[in-house]
Amino acid sequence: MPLNLPQMSQLTRQLATLFNAGVPLTRSLEVCRTGEKAVQTAVDQMVANLQQGHSLAETLRRQDFPEPYVQAIAVGERTGGLALVLERLALDLERQHTERRKLVAALTYPAMMLAVGGVLCLLFTFVLLPVMEQLFVSMHMQLPLLTRMVLAVGGLARHPAMLVPVVLLPLSLWLSRASIRAWLDESPLGLQLDSLWLRVPLVERRAASRLLYLLALLIESGCRLSEALDMLSRLSGNRMLARQFLQIRQQVFDGSSLTEALRSCQVLRADALQLIGAGEESARLGSLTRMAARLNELEADHLTEVLTAMLEPLLMMAMGVISGILFIAVLLPTSMLISGLT
Numbered sequence: 265m266p267l268n269l270p271q272m273s274q275l276t277r278q279l280a281t282l283f284n285a286g287v288p289l290t291r292s293l294e295v296c297r298t299g300e301k302a303v304q305t306a307v308d309q310m311v312a313n314l315q316q317g318h319s320l321a322e323t324l325r326r327q328d329f330p331e332p333y334v335q336a337i338a339v340g341e342r343t344g345g346l347a348l349v350l351e352r353l354a355l356d357l358e359r360q361h362t363e364r365r366k367l368v369a370a371l372t373y374p375a376m377m378l379a380v381g382g383v384l385c386l387l388f389t390f391v392l393l394p395v396m397e398q399l400f401v402s403m404h405m406q407l408p409l410l411t412r413m414v415l416a417v418g419g420l421a422r423h424p425a426m427l428v429p430v431v432l433l434p435l436s437l438w439l440s441r442a443s444i445r446a447w448l449d450e451s452p453l454g455l456q457l458d459s460l461w462l463r464v465p466l467v468e469r470r471a472a473s474r475l476l477y478l479l480a481l482l483i484e485s486g487c488r489l490s491e492a493l494d495m496l497s498r499l500s501g502n503r504m505l506a507r508q509f510l511q512i513r514q515q516v517f518d519g520s521s522l523t524e525a526l527r528s529c530q531v532l533r534a535d536a537l538q539l540i541g542a543g544e545e546s547a548r549l550g551s552l553t554r555m556a557a558r559l560n561e562l563e564a565d566h567l568t569e570v571l572t573a574m575l576e577p578l579l580m581m582a583m584g585v586i587s588g589i590l591f592i593a594v595l596l597p598t599s600m601l602i603s604g605l606t
Contacts (some may be wrong), residue, residue: 269364271303272320272597273357280350289346290314320346332499338483347445352481366493366565370572374579381583388590398527400597412483412594458504462530469564472531484550490517490591504530505600522549535559 267275282292290311297307306327315338319489320511321338327606340349396416400407407415417574462468475496482492490513505538508529515525526532536556543552 267302267306269357269361269485271300272359273354274299274331275303275307276350276357277354280347280354281465283350287566289320301605302398312588315433332478332495335495335499336478336485339482339485339487339491345485346565349485350485356477363565371567374575375574375585377576377579381579382537385586385590389418389421392421396594405597405600408593408600410589411593411597414590422485434549438602455503455507458502459530460502464569466564468531469560469567471502471505472533472536473501473557473560473564474529475505476536476560480550480554483553489522 278291278296279548285291287295293307293311293314296536297304297311310320310327312324313326316319318326319338319341321334321341325334336349336353337346339486340346346376393415397418400411400415427595462471477498478499479492482490482495487495487519493509493513493516497506497513500506500509511528515520515528521541523537526537526540539552539556539559543549546552
């Protein structure tokens with residue numbers, strides 16, 4: 265079973281600290297064999313594979329570590345910069361873990377509001393509404409339009425046929441997700457969807473940050489530029505970006521500077537290109553590429569904060585509108601009933 269992000273981050277930090285202190289790799293892994301059962305099992309299998317003569321990269325691939333992680337380790341082993349790669353990977357994983365915790369913390373309150381609102385709507389639709397509908401029908405009342413609309417929507421929601429779009433359709437899509445993904449990989453539609461997805465500002469900044477961090481890691485570990493660009497095309501996770509980085513690799517191979525070639529990348533802006541250009545001129549390409557990645561990450565964090573801050577009042581407004589409609593739909597016939605009795 266693959267390790268999750270916190271487990272991977274902790275293991276990488278321990279391994280980087282021990283290996284940088286001069287402890288042999290196998291012994292470093294044995295020392296890291298503490299904590300959760302999943303980590304102990306993974307470390308035992310890694311040590312066994314290393315003792316059988318496999319490289320660390322191959323060992324990690326067998327443990328289902330992410331491919332960018334494995335590729336970076338492979339470059340570090342080949343260039344003799346494994347200690348630096350482990351340190352950079354530890355920093356990147358810790359950054360990703362912190363980023364994920366911030367996102368979860370920001371979305372917890374809106375998710376709780378949405379869950380409470382959903383439960384209340386379900387109780388009203390499946391418990392309270394049928395009782396009220398029987399009461400109104402037995403009184404032979406001429407119901408207001410809003411009440412009739414609410415009753416119609418509630419009856420539709422309780423109809424067994426709604427199981428198809430609400431339950432069966434999402435379930436069938438989830439079960440056939442591998443086939444859908446394979447079809448999109450071969451279809452021009454998949455390329456267009458990937459391009460449209462990158463036009464979302466938050467997605468664009470996250471993609472730029474991830475690619476630049478990976479490029480900085482590969483450069484700092486001693487990877488050749490053409491090889492690093494080829495890896496980025498395979499590890500981008502987006503068909504449009506993969507195509508663009510293959511073109512960038514060809515332009516660099518033909519003699520263009522990295523900065524000029526990267527201008528064709530959809531997610532990189534002028535400020536990032538300026539830093540990369542300065543890195544090429546000053547022989548500090550790795551560190552300045554990492555700085556460009558950090559700037560994109562900060563912008564993505566700001567967008568996330570803005571969106572989550574907007575989400576809370578929007579949810580409050582939506583819940584208020586729905587609650588108001590339900591309250592008025594119940595209040596109108598009830599007031600008519602009371603007026604008729606008096």
